[in-house]
Amino acid sequence: MAEFDYDLFVIGAGSGGVRASRIAASHGARVAVAEEFRVGGTCVIRGCVPKKLLVYGSHFAHSLHDAAQYGWTIEGATFDWATLRDFVASDVDRLERAYTSTLNTNNVEHFAERAVVAGPNTVRLASGREISAKFILIAVGAWPVMPEIVGAEHCITSNEVFHLPELPRRVVIQGAGYIAMEFAGIFNALGSDVTVVNRSDVILRGYDHDLTARLQPIMEARGVKFGFNRPIREVQKLADGSLLVHAGEGDPIPADVVLVATGRRPKTDGLGLENAGITLGKGGEIPVDAFSKTACDSIYAVGDVTDRVQLTPIAIREGHAFADTVFGGKPRSTHYDAIPSAVFSQPPIASVGLTEADARAQLGEVRVYTSDFRPMQNMFATQAERGFYKLVVDAGTDKVVGIHMIGPDAPEILQAAAIAVKAGLTKAQFDDTIALHPSMAEELVLMR
The missing domain is CATH 3.50.50.60 (FAD/NAD(P)-binding domain)
Known part of the structure; x- marks a missing residue:
């Protein structure tokens, strides 16, 4: 046996x-x-x-x-x-x-x-x-993670958000990571009044600053409200079943759903x-x-x-x-460099490799190329939202060590571009590639 x-x-x-x-x-x-x-x-x-x-x-x-x-x-x-x-x-x-x-x-x-x-x-x-x-x-x-706040039993997490009995009229979201940004975009688009509160004044910590600096005003223009340096202290349930959120030092925020997205x-x-x-x-x-x-x-x-x-x-x-x-008799480990990631915010962002700040800290001299453009599909939109692509290049080797994008379909475009970063391709090789026109992706090979 x-x-x-x-x-x-x-x-x-x-x-x-x-x-x-x-x-x-x-x-x-x-x-x-x-x-x-x-x-x-x-x-x-x-x-x-x-x-x-x-x-x-x-x-x-x-x-x-x-x-x-x-x-x-x-x-x-x-x-x-x-x-x-x-x-x-x-x-x-x-x-x-x-x-x-x-x-x-x-x-x-x-x-x-x-x-x-x-x-x-x-x-x-x-x-x-x-x-x-x-x-x-x-x-x-x-x-x-559910922080220790008074009235935490009245809050939900990303586990429960998919099962709401009805679309909430007012949503308060605590946190500024990818889960918070994604659900803020979802509920805002579906018609809810959305307020994001966070204990700091930074969203999407770890992503390139140029992306996050563009995402926040776009979300605000779409109607999402942000309350920075305002962690939730208490969630109070009122007699009519609605909620009152006491966050930081500001006025209480009325809500029907409070989504806590402060990490896992x-x-x-x-x-x-x-x-x-x-x-x-x-x-x-x-x-x-x-x-x-x-x-x-x-x-x-x-x-x-x-x-x-x-x-x-x-x-x-x-x-x-x-x-x-x-x-299997084939010992191997997993490599953690050049991992592509995306935040399905509205608009979405996508990144692979080093941010500009990390590249400067690790490599010293870097070159940065950017493209700030209005995507063709946004030409008919009532809000003139712009796309932004960024290449971070090691000045010593000409290798593209980071790609960061915000705009329609950014995650779909980044997957192929991530192969180039993983393979260690150079900016010159990007430049030698013929652009696919008209597309948003062509911006990756047109930066000079």
């Missing part, structure tokens, strides 16, 4: 856990996975996928508003939140079935219950059953990692080495639960690399 019940037991069936399970099984491993909520994880169930669908739905508001400039007459246009909300939920159901099918097709056993670590080679299910495994992989992701924390509470001698980091994260191994030789961790980059494609890469390393 086998020494262990399974070769691999995965705790968490999100993007990283499912990829690791599938690849390990393809290498011949006996694999089981436990998921306490729904197969698919944060991105599929309550994150980037349903959020992007809401973004698409909200874009129709802008298109309908500008339709008359194109010669269209659209009378009686109305919006029904329940229709959009329920369509998004149905697509989440479809994706969960697809992820579950992937596990089944690869003969990965699935336990629909919580599992915790009981020892270096043992997990304990919520039902009390203990299961042994040669290796354990932790892939439980992260969870929204690794979901390690009560996971039992101390039973395997694993000490968590100060933020609750699991420290790992380059091959995702923890302080315990039989336990690995991938994705948002670790001390690395919290992005779904990174979790997938880490899960695949882990399975190839441990079960």
Whole structure:
């Protein structure tokens, strides 16, 4: 008989856990996975996928508003939140079935219950059953942080925002990261009165300053209000069911929904990692080495639960690399340079590589090229929003080390451009490339 019940037991069936399970099984491993909520994880169930669908739905508001400039007459246009909300939920159901099918097709056993670590080679299910495994992989992701404020029970996080019974008339959002900016754009476009409050005066910390400096006034022109240096102190529920938000020193802000988007924390509470001698980091994260191994030789961790980059494609890469390393005889790690990222704000921004500030700090002498233009599709818009692209170049090597963009379809354009940064292409090679005209993307090869 086998020494262990399974070769691999995965705790968490999100993007990283499912990829690791599938690849390990393809290498011949006996694999089981436990998921306490729904197969698919944060991105599929309550994150980037349903959020992007809401973004698409909200874009129709802008298109309908500008339709008359194109010669269209659209009378009686109305919006029904329940229709959009329920369509998004149905697509989440479809994706969960697809992820579950992937596990089944690869003969990965699935336990629909919580599992915790009981020892270096043992997990304990919520039902009390203990299961042994040669290796354990932790892939439980992260969870929204709710700050300690009076009336926090009246607030929601990005977990609950997809299930609102009706479109709120007034929304207050605390935070200025990508989740806050994305939902501010969604609710604003759908017709809600949106106020963003933040404890500092900076939005999208970590993104190039030229992008964030352009995004904020565009959002303000669209009607989003910002309250900087105004962290929420108290959320008061009134007799009529509405809310009153006390933020900073300003006047209270009336609201129907208060969305707290102040970051995410690794979901390690009560996971039992101390039973395997694993000490968590100060933020609750699991420290790992380059091959995702923890302080315990039989336990690995991938994705948002670790001390690395919290992005779904990174979790997938880490899960695949882990399975190839441990079960495929092909040791490899994940590289974290030139990672493309996007914020699906309205308009969206996209970046890859070093910001101008980081490039100057790391490289010394840099050259910066910019293009400030009005996208052709905005010519008919009532608001003359401009696009902005920026190349950051290492002056010593001529390599393009950063690309930063704001404007329509910026994330779709950046993916291809990210290949160039990853490959170490030079500004001269950008210049040698013929422009695709007329397009917004051509601006990338026309900067002089």
